[in-house]
Amino acid sequence: MDTIGELLRRWRHHRRLSQLDLAIAADVSARHVSLVETGRSNPSAAMVLRLAEQLDVPLRDRNRLLLAAGFAPRYAERPLGDDALTAARNAVERVLRAHEPYPALAFDRRWNIVMTNRAVEPFLAEVDPELLRPPVNLLRLGLDPRGLARLVVNLADVRAVFRSRVRRQLAAAPDPGLAALYGELLEPGPEDAPPDADVMIQMIVRFGGRELRLFSTITTFGTPQDITLDEVAVESYYPADAESAAFFEGPGPGLTGSGPA
Template identity: 50%
Template sequence: MGAVAVNEETFGELLRSWRQRRRVSQLDLAIEADVSARHISFLETGRARPSREMVMKLAEELDVPLRQRNRLLMSAGFAPVYPEREVRAPEMEVVRQALDKILAGHEPYPAVVVDAAWNLVAANSAAAMFMDGVPAELLKEPINVMRLSLHPDAMGGRLLNLAEVRAHLLYQLRRQAEGSGDARLAALHDELASYEYPGVDLNVAHVPGPADILVPLRIAAGDRVLSMFTTIATFGTPVDVTVSELAIETFWPNDEETAAAFHQGMGG
């Protein structure tokens, strides 16, 4: 049997897809890119071919992720501009040093580094609490942090406010999938949404009270209840695909009892 041809999307199709994903009209994009709306139309229909500089400008205006900017460039006949290095590559030493300092500096509280698909890249020692008692199959590389968070045999079985945390995480994942065009995130969302939790009402809606500021993670840890919230940080002005997709999620105590538990080394 002969090889099956793969139909690659053209530059025009990709440009239209990103413009529609960002909910930008041809006219609005033309104004931002300082070209005519007719030219944008010709680019999308294939009647005009973009220069390398035009591809870069349109991608910037549409806030296209670096990985997808390379794809746009290749679809227009140009070489990729943004490199993609392994985190362990020698050139990434300065990035690794920054990550190590952030992770170590956040102890005794948990902190993790994830990639664009929410796969674990690095973690500090306190983050081991999220893996205690988790089946080995869920800890096979690559370890997915979202999967650990909601799987019923992992944190999903320990979250005391599972319904509201699940709703927030699924919403966040869906928005990321739609905004990035990453099929991996869409597939991950569908997988997590399919998890079943016998005896748990997933339709329970928490009504924020006057003292509520954030949705906490309320985790059963032995005879304790740990209450935490998270923050997420990214690198500014990245020009490497890998670096642009890294995110650092740090976990913070939501009350004095949780803070004391971690300082006493009893987070697990």
């Protein structure tokens, strides 16, 4: 098992900070940072969390730092359906419902969908049932020919967007499971090229006899103290032109139900 010093040094290197940089940010001496990293000083739980805060360590990994230093984990990880997360779950549901008639969904750090609004459901109607077995993974759903990939006109662009986002995730916080998913679905090939776009990259979907042009935004919790909330994100899709808006705002795909994926 890694020591607290080894873990802190690894995170510091990952953030490309010197011991002095970290010390100044955490308002401690560079000597103290050095003593902690080399195991010659045992940090308090408060010091572990102070250094983790300056290193922007995710809550899941802050627990690992605390355990390595001999302290109990500080942050709970509850399922989104837990009673303690009722207010947060209701907030996510309100965001999803308020975005109708446009599609929106919530997913976790490994892109497993945890909740959708009703506007997503028509697009899943012809997806291979194998891809809809929980946990439903958004990357697989979007890139597998048995899923939504066959509907996406500019699949290379969409794959490039996914690739960029997952790379940023891995740069922010290494994760073996996410890295394996990247290797499976997003490893670039010689034919891949950066997407070409003036303002933002649109996703063009051929559905219902039309080509729908969509762009998306991401919403996260601002001050989470639970691992689940720290890792959940809501992706909301918007029509990029009047024709796409009319499809969703008219009879269009219809809204058939709401709730968890």
